[in-house]
Amino acid sequence: TNSRMEVRISEIKSSITSMDKKMEAFTKRLDEAEHRIGNTEDSVHGLETMVQQLQEAVVKLQEKADDLENRSRRCNLRLVGLPEDEEDRDPVSFLESWLPSFLNLLELANNLEVERAHQAFLPRIRNTDKPRMLLFKLLRYRDKEVILRQARKLGALTFNNKPVYIFPDMSADLFQKRKSFFGVKRLCKDLDIPFALLFPARLRIDFQGQYVYIFKSTNNISDFILLSPPPSSYLHVTY
Missing domain, CATH: 1.20.5 (Single alpha-helices involved in coiled-coils or other helix-helix interfaces)
Structure with a gap:
């Protein structure tokens, strides 16, 4: 065991x-x-x-x-609404003579220099009278600013009884950023609040000519405008 x-x-x-x-x-x-x-x-x-x-x-x-x-x-502009073939196959010469007269800019008469101009690289839409956008580059940045300022001053532009628009040229990304402020700009306009869209994509809002706000994005701007009274402790704020 x-x-x-x-x-x-x-x-x-x-x-x-x-x-x-x-x-x-x-x-x-x-x-x-x-x-x-x-x-x-x-x-x-x-x-x-x-x-x-x-x-x-x-x-x-x-x-x-x-x-x-x-x-x-920075020296480019977009011309929207001009009937196609109006420039008679020479858009540069056409713009140099037509723009000063169209915008009543005597200081640019015989002095406006366009480096190049062409229709937007898009297929022409058939069965429609909607023209393609005309892109052109000016020799001098100052001339571009003069043209834009005069276009804003004149307000609604028409040529041959059809609306014509002049815009600064920009990248697609910047265009979308600036476009995002459209609703807020309309709200400011409805409320009679002075505003300005600054370059590249910032919205300046003035309250009673005393309080200045600059927004870099659209986040909560509408609520801010509608619900927040302008503070009295500062004059300039950037968001």
Whole structure:
């Protein structure tokens, strides 16, 4: 009986030893796994930081590219509503003589220089009299500002009994940013609140000629105008 018990105890000890070895191996593998997981987490954190930095760099590059694009268009204007073929295949000469007369700008008569002009690169719409937009670049930035200022001063422009519009040329991204202020501008107009859309895309709102607010986005502007009385503690605020 004792021998059997000794054999049994020996078997149990052997099993325990085997389990200890397996547990030791498992613990070693677990430590290695935890180490690899820790390294992976560090790598992931580093990659996340790098991705965030790259995303910020992309945004800055996009903003820089958009700014450069708009700077390259700073002397450009868009003419909308002019009947096609009115320029008789020579839009540059046509604009140089027609614009000063059309806008009653005597100082630009015989002095306006257009570098180039062309129709928008869009297919001509059939069965419609809607003309394509005419894009043109002026030699002098000052002339562009004079034309825009005079167009705003004259108000609604017509040519051959059809409306004509003159706009500054800009990138698609900047156009969408400025367009986002349309509803707020209409609200200001309805409430008789003076406003101005500043370049590139900022809205200036004047309250009672004393309080000036400049908004860079449309977030909550309508609520601000309708619900917030102008504060008395400051005169100029940028949002």
